[in-house]
Amino acid sequence: MRSVGIALCCLLLFSVAAFGQGVTFNKDVLPILQARCQSCHRPGEVAPMSFLSYQTTRPWAKAMKAAVIERKMPPGGLDPRYGHFVENFSLSQTEIDTIAKWADAGAVEGDPKDALPPVQWVEGWRSKPDLVIEAPPFNVPAKGWVENMIMVLPNPFKKDTWVTTIEIRPGVPAAMHHAGVRFAPHMDGVKYGKFYWSDIKRDETGIHVPGQPRPERVTFCSADQKDVCPAPEANLITDGAGAGFEGFYRPGGAPLDYAYYKTAYLIPADTDMILSLHWTPTGKPVTDITTVGFVLAKEEPRRQLIMRALKPRGNDGWNDRVRWRIPAGAANWEAPPKDAIFNVDTELAVMSIHMHEHGKDMKYMLMYPDGKVETVLIQPRYDFNWQMTYNLEKTIKIPKGTKIRVMSHFDNSPNNKFARDPDRDVYGGEQSWEEMDAPWIGLILPKGVDPKNVYTENPGDEATFWNPTQSN
Secondary structure (H helix, E strand, O other), rough: HHHHHHHHHHHHHHHHHHHHHOOOOHHHHHHHHHHHHHHOOOOOOOOOOOOOHHHHHHHHHHOOOOOOOOOOOOOOOOOOOOOEEEEOOOOHHHHHHHHHHHOOOOOOOHHHHOOOOOOOHHHHOOOOEEEEEEEOOEOOOOOOOOEEEEEEEOOOOOEEEEEEEEEEOOOHHEEEEEEEEEEEEEOOOOOOOEEEEOOOOOOOOEEOOOOOOOOOOOOEEEEEOOOOOOHHHHHOOOOOOOOOEEEEEOOOOOOOHHHHHHHEEEEEEOOEEEEEEEEOOOOEEEEEEEEEEEEEEOOHHHHHHHEEEOOOOOOOHHHOOOOEEOOOOOOEEEEEOOOEOOOOOOEEEEEOOOOOEEEEEEEEEEEEOOOOOEEEEEEOOOOOOOOOOOEEEEEEOOOOOEEEEEEEEEEOOOOOOOOOOOOOOOOOOOOOOOEEOOOOEEEEEEEOOOHHHHHEEEEOOOOHOOOEEOOO
């Protein structure tokens, strides 16, 4: 019996050693971290720990294993059957198994000669801006909430200028929920460098008080200038189509690289720079100074890339408090579709997902003129902490007459650990405990095509809009 016991013990020890045999940080784990994790897991970025070296990574080995097995990390989590994307942070099953084996075998460092050279990350920026603009400081309180802030700044360019990247960098990333920048026609009377917001009446929990109408969107003029500057925010920042952000910051995401598609974005000289800034208290007061960097195009492009937000069907999109309402306790509420039909030939390059704490999933579909439906993106497990933008490796050609439909679901039930009060209906709003239903698309157009005429949003009868003959 003693010999049998010794044999079993030796076999067990051999099995444990063999399970993680040869799996080391330098040879096997570091390449995964460089490709999928270090863009966020490094000093000065949004992640709370650094994965640049073995010494900083080793204490997190067990936590890393749990996070990748449960697919909580890396963020994104798209259904791999649909679309091929530049920013694909998802791990393959082989990569997940490698991290798990490394953690289980003692998280061995391995031979330093096996390590790849360190990635030369740009300190403080992911792009290399030619010009940087600094916004005025904002004091974020320790507790409570901050309404979405709007600020107008003068255009930094005195002549029409093509740019290939617009990157936003918050001074305190932990306190920045999201930030966007767009350019709109200049209006006389605009007050530059001031923070504006909608004065929404809320109860002590931050919920919009029932029966209290939502206020008019802010204007950007002082009281004595209203006669010459009467236009509300919505008219100032849109151009007749659903405005998107030309530059956008969200946790974990990289700035949009227009040059990847051999395109650029035109900033006309006669426009103002509009910043949308949403901070979230972190438990201690902080002062944030947000900066915006611009990478100039080396030459004038032949094509342009435009970003547009698609609006849910209803009287006021996700601000429609009649149709756009997540019922209390609803575990899989289907939002009204986001529909559009293209009026010109174009190319789809970018898709983005933006929801809040109740967001569950989102699906993008195209219906071509012959009735064939193609699913081009599915996010089956949305996590509001990661508001991702997905850039297609190859653009999808969209002939005139093609329809796009985006469907989304929300969970306002006790099953959703992020739902703060499942006994209450949830409506649209800027705060995380309210909701947004905002897919964005990036379209490539020949230079000179008027973006206002590219597509018609929510056209015709909803019941007959989508009539597929076949689908993928």
